[in-house]
Amino acid sequence: MKRNKITLVGVGLLTAGTLVLAGCAGGDDADSGDTGGGAGDAGAIITANGSEPQNPLIPTNTNETGGGKILDSIFAGLVGYAADGSVFNDVAEEITVDDPQNLTVKIREGLTFTDGEEITADNFIKAWNYGALASNEQLSSYFFEDIEGFSYEEDSELSGLEQVDDYTFTIALNKPASDFAQRLGYSAYYPLPDVAFDDLDAFGENPIGNGPYMLDGEGAWQHDVGIDLVVNPDYDGPRTPANGGLNIKFYASQDAAYADLLGGELDVLDALPDSAFATFESDLGDRAVNQPAAIFQSFTIPERLEHFSGEEGNLRRQAISMAINRAEITDVIFQGTRTPASDFTSPVIDGWSDSLTGSEVLDFNEAKAQELWAEADAISPWSGEFQLAYNADGGHQAWVDATVNSIKNVLGIEASGAPYPTFAELRGKVTDRTIETAFRTGWQADYPGLYNFLGPLYATNAGSNDGDYSSAEFDGLIADGISSTDPDTANGLFQQAQEVLLKDLPVLPLWYSNVVGGFSENVENVEFGWNSVPLFYQITKG
Known part of the structure; x- marks a missing residue:
């Protein structure tokens, strides 16, 4: 796979430059999604805990962990975050900081959403403008506050976004934001396909993304029960799954989730009940996780x-x-x-x-x-x-x-x-x-x-x-x-x-x-990231 880079030009954004470039310093394995472990069964489904999302799965209207865990699996942003928080390119081919208030983004050509639509600069611009419009009342509209044209009071398009060509756009900020390039892996900045704007409510119930996983057909999201995701065969990025998909179960209690983990009915758990704190390390041995x-x-x-x-x-x-x-x-x-x-x-x-x-x-x-x-x-x-x-x-x-x-x-x-x-x-x-x-x-x-x-x-x-x-x-x-x-x-x-x-x-x-959790004897290559969420795409089974 072609190795991408993020270029940060000039000394104006030294903070962002240091962090973003760290994502390119890990070698080709870091960019290719290499798990560093055994291959396992490429078709195996990984079961994990989750919670019912607060809202339909619209990136700009999801600011809680239940929905965020799903969005991060079915969408890919301009950049992503490694386990240690360092930044790597995903959809972006290059992000250039022209000066402290201006960035140029070039995305990779030939990438598609799961409905076949090619991803272009316009998919980012339209999604961000939707998220920013005051009348749309999106929970994550705040993340567009630093872009020229943003207004809390009235509908105003983000004049700071300008398409240069099909695969390039510029971002003009209304004030310097030294970590703006680093932010672009957050879900509010994900692109949306054109079909999303036909009916956003319907789209949120069955979203079409561009990430390593996609919904497993109609009915994949059973409210208050769980959601089934399968591998997106057209995903071409650094988070290539080493498994066949995810079954994220929505639990009414963490005790029930932990019981399933111990019983082999759950592969990965990222939150334990307090009743297990005294015993989980002895219960799970080297499969126990307790890290900042x-x-x-x-x-x-x-x-x-x-x-x-x-x-x-x-x-x-x-x-x-x-x-x-x-x-x-x-x-x-x-x-x-x-x-x-x-x-x-x-x-x-x-x-x-x-x-x-x-x-x-x-x-x-x-x-x-x-x-x-x-x-x-x-x-x-x-x-x-x-x-x-x-x-x-x-x-x-x-x-x-x-x-x-x-x-x-x-x-x-x-x-x-x-x-x-x-x-x-x-x-x-x-x-x-x-x-x-x-x-x-x-x-x-x-x-x-x-x-x-x-x-x-x-x-x-x-x-x-x-x-x-x-x-x-x-x-x-x-x-x-x-x-x-x-x-x-x-x-x-x-x-x-x-x-x-x-x-x-x-x-x-x-x-x-x-992050206090664990994983079953059925899986390997389990790694929890800086934000406590397992890197699902790396997990192998069987």
Whole structure:
């Protein structure tokens, strides 16, 4: 297979250049999808765990892990990410950074979607414009914010996208974005075939992609049950599957998934129930996985809730944060598979710091928590019960119960968990702003950059800003950081931005997650990536 390259011209994007070029430094095996292990049965189906997607499978309207896992298997973007987060070309032949605000993208010729349509520059331009239009209300529209012509207020095409020829287009940014080339492997930037725009809702139920896998015909997606994917024979890229397809099962509980893994009915599991933490390493031996991943856990208390706006709300958030014994919960409940958070990002991402000013608000401090709560009561006496919503199908009950009990015991208030049956149901309430309690949140990085943990979650109007937080000071700092061409300067600004977050607490950081999972005796060449998702295409069986 022809080896592709990403060219980053000029010193303006040194940060992106360093990261992107790393994807080309691994040799031809890295680009060819070589598993480095035994061949196995090329027709074998790999079974893996998953969850029912929140929405139809439209790339620009999917910002949760259940749908994302599927999209990343059936679509291919301009670039992709190796297990260590380094970047390699997929659809792109070359991405050139002409200057800090202008990129030129050349895609490979002869690539097709699974319906036979050739992939051209226009497929990217139309898909991105659809995702960016305000009236389309796409959850990932935020990812087009830096392109000229973007507007949150009115429908406006992305004037910064210009087709040069069938296989080349340019991207003009409205401000420097030093990691923009690195972002282009995220699902929001996937192309769409022309047929998608005939009926997007119908397309989302049976999407036509261009990735290593495709849906196994009509009825492949059985809602709340699973989805069947087979190898796309026309895929010509670096993620060539070493197996025959994927059966992603949607489990109602992680206990059920783990039981299937132990029973040989599931090949790969990327999330274990807390009931297995004490035994999974002895159960699975060298098939157990416990490694750092770019995952951050938190919960959000919207300002619109009674008692949580203004100065009173700020005092109560600080009090609740300091009433949570994170060290005890991660030790007792998670048994070493989580680490108490000291910031809003992840230790596996360059620029992480455990010494930010104000991080003491994340320390367990009963006396200080009670003092702050009393100050809030002096503004407006507390009434009601504090509740923390979570999805019951995700194995969260034990830590939620421990968290609310810690809050209850320290602050002397009624506090409880509020379970929703499914992740989709919880996220639906969060997205339409009808949830009336605090709720579980978190972030699994879209691409391996510090900014990705900050901009999409806390910038004004950001697509994943579930608490509708807005701070001019924070917005200014992350804007300056993403515009900086020096990585150390950028990371310093991102750290300052987090110090603003530590004062305001738009979410309450809890802990960093390891990817904790395992695989069966039936498979080999299992590798979990930087973002905790297995590299399915590498797995062999039989």
